Amino acid sequence: MTDEDALVFECALDAPVEKVWRALSIPEYLERWLKPSAEKIDLAVVNSEENKSLTYRWRESGQGAIVGAEDSMVTFEITPMTDGGTWFRLTHAPMALPVAANGNSSAMLMAA
Structure with a gap:
């Protein structure tokens, strides 16, 4: 996996680091923010x-989940800002990239 395979989102939040940390680390708060009730997402620290x-x-399960999908890693990084807010960075990266069945890799070309 390379950094190019990851989805990255960054923004400034108008809340102190300690408040953002609670929202990310207390399961009841995280669930309200991150997990819509219609989706099933299994999370493990x-x-x-x-x-x-x-x-x-991160592993999606239930209706709508991709069958055979690999786990991915979601990392939250928070940094205090001088104005009392928090710089927030979320990185969602696959643990392994799926290989397309119709790919044109050299192994696929040799088999033909």
Whole structure:
């Protein structure tokens, strides 16, 4: 996996780091913010550095989930800003990239 495979979202939040951390690390708060009731997402903490970063293993399940989809990693990084707000960075990266069945890789060309 390379950085090019990840989805990255960054923005400034008008809340202190401690408040953002609570929203990311307390399951009831995270669920209200991140998990719409119609979707089933299984999350497991992989790495945590209080008030700095938090990484979850993310797996979609239930109706609408992609069959055979691999887990992905979602990392939240938060940094205090001089105005009392928080710089927020979310990175959603696949753990393994699926290979297209109709790909034109050299292995596929040799088999033909």
